[in-house]
Amino acid sequence: MSTIRLAYRLLHDAYGPQGWWPAATRSGVADAWEIAVGAVLVQHTSWKNVVRAIANLESAGAMSFTAIDAIEPEALAQIIRSAGPPNVKAKRLKAFARFLVESHGGSMDALLDGVVDRKIALERRSQLLGVHGVGPETADAILLYAGGAPLFVVDAYKRRVMRRHGWGDSTAKYDEVAAFWRKRLPNDVKTYAETHALLVRVGIEHCHASRAKCEGCPLQALLPNSGPLE
Numbered sequence: 001m002s003t004i005r006l007a008y009r010l011l012h013d014a015y016g017p018q019g020w021w022p023a024a025t026r027s028g029v030a031d032a033w034e035i036a037v038g039a040v041l042v043q044h045t046s047w048k049n050v051v052r053a054i055a056n057l058e059s060a061g062a063m064s065f066t067a068i069d070a071i072e073p074e075a076l077a078q079i080i081r082s083a084g085p086p087n088v089k090a091k092r093l094k095a096f097a098r099f100l101v102e103s104h105g106g107s108m109d110a111l112l113d114g115v116v117d118r119k120i121a122l123e124r125r126s127q128l129l130g131v132h133g134v135g136p137e138t139a140d141a142i143l144l145y146a147g148g149a150p151l152f153v154v155d156a157y158k159r160r161v162m163r164r165h166g167w168g169d170s171t172a173k174y175d176e177v178a179a180f181w182r183k184r185l186p187n188d189v190k191t192y193a194e195t196h197a198l199l200v201r202v203g204i205e206h207c208h209a210s211r212a213k214c215e216g217c218p219l220q221a222l223l224p225n226s227g228p229l230e
């Protein structure tokens with residue numbers, strides 16, 4: 001078994017299925033629009049702050065794409081300020097809502113239609129990358145978790161684990177890192193989704209930016225003999 005598959009197995013055995021994308025304010029799994037809002041808001045902030053922002057959007061009756069499209073940017077910034085920087089995030093959310101209205105009639109179903117096919121997924125991805133504030137990580141998270149697209153999300157947690165274990169080139173371009181993981185995992189969307197969620201969890205619980213807490217980490221058995229690389 002390849003090291004990457006083994007890493008997946010160890011994480012899955014230790015943590016079990018992560019059930020992503022979690023609904024922010026209810027139990028269960030988020031719907032496609034909430035996934036998109038969450039993916040835009042979570043950039044450079046914690047999920048806890050996103051949960052507060054989404055709860056505020058819901059209490060203000062502003063969680064729909066029509067409400068976000070219509071609301072003044074300053075008012076939106078005020079509602080989502082917990083997921084700061086508020087003006088930046090408000091501009092991004094409004095840009096996403098406008099894109100959805102202009103390109104897909106305001107329908108997440110239309111945006112996600114057919115993305116289980118990789119060719120269609122890549123077309124929609126390139127549309128999304130044209131939206132203000134949507135980078136590859138956000139686009140892939142939306143398409144993978146909301147639409148079941150065969151895309152792999154790359155983030156700082158993943159690069160950190162790669163670097164500390166000496167797996168591939170953790171500094172490579174986004175698409176190269178994604179290809180590294182896709183090539184080594186089963187060609188299966190559920191595994192892509194689960195692997196990302198599991199690596200986020202290990203990043204939060206053990207593989208901190210400031211220090212690797214390797215003792216008790218599910219990936220400890222896969223470290224180089226000399227310990228984590230820096």
Ligand code: SF4
Binds near residue numbers: 207212219228
């Ligand atoms: S905490 Fe240590 S064992 Fe766990 S992923 Fe990071 S470097 Fe690997």
